[in-house]
Amino acid sequence: MNIHEYQAKDIFERFGIPVPRGMVATTAAEARAAAEEIGGEVVVKAQVHAGGRGKAGGVKVVNTPQEAEEAAAGMLGINLVTHQTGPDGVPVRKVMVAEATDIKDELYISIIVDGDLGVPVIIASTEGGMDIEEVAEKTPDRLFRVAGDPLLGLSPYHARDVAALLEVPQSAQRATAALISNLYRVFVDNDCSLVEVNPLVITGDDQVVALDAKINLEDDALFRHKDLAALHDPEQEDELERRAGSADLAYVKLDGGKVGCMVNGAGLAMATMDITKWAGADPANFLDIGGSADQGRIEEAFRIIVSDDEVEIILVNLFAGIARSDVVAQGIVNAAKETGATLPMVVAMRGTNAEEGRRILNESGLDITAAPDLAGAAEVLRDKLASAAGGAQ
């Protein structure tokens, strides 16, 4: 789960990490009042679950409360489109008004879990304020990785190493090392999957400050953090992913494909995407209905898949154990009739009540081809794609 910059900065402050003084505003008048209270030059920052705001007009440095009000009025209520959002952008409901910092140097620091090593890893770079992917590609020698230890944490000398690698001025080394240790505590204590500060700033008087703050919380650990779970802002999420989440379905949108995939189980999802590729197409999404899906959830799953405009054909790959094929089949048929969806479907069903499931599909009068297994489904899919492409010429 993603949270907003101002929420991440609240957490930072609780862990002793310096951030510029700031306030949240939901109206332009509140932004003006905040700028008056902070005084002097301030920045107005759109609060959205996406980075790249600076380049997209979502971060404005202003000199007066009047200008802060105008900047906020220009952001509140719009959908901000950045290189990290889709073409529709994400809605701006709040802005942060923060003291403008005298920036001498912009650095980068983040903590993620390294899946291969199985430990939290600190990634640091002297090239802050820009896309870290670009730094990794163009100047990989400016990127450093230092591993923590799941049991021992981050040792103080590792924190000092990172501060040294960041080439911060001598007088800021100690504060930077302390900030890195505190950032590591933020990561571990809150069960984060990502903590990122881009930029981490060295000020004109050699103070170190977190100018931006991004925190991703591990969904599977949220039950341990009720206070953090309450920070959930569903409005910032993709609508279909949000609907899937509330029906307890795992839906992932994928770029560029046209095959909607409905599966039960993550391993099956991977296999289904592989055979989709083998059949000559790309998946548009996959939707995992999980183990014990009832009919209502199957129906919602189907509605979600057909709501994705890019889907031209649906591939259902079910290995029914606890889930029953007939229940899934009936859910699909109900939802197809209800939505009036006429997309062709290829369905592979094995396991519990598979025969009954296939009978329901075959007798539904819909454009559904039931295949006995995955290999059969792959061939049907390939033939259907080929004839659709032939028909289009």
Ligand code: ADP
């Ligand atoms: P994003 O990552 O979404 O673009 P940032 O918070 O990183 O948003 O802001 C983008 C840029 O705006 C920063 O790299 C910095 O140059 C400037 N900026 C952000 N906050 C402040 C601030 N408090 N004072 C001065 N400049 C700032």
Ligand code: MG
């Ligand atoms: Mg940033």
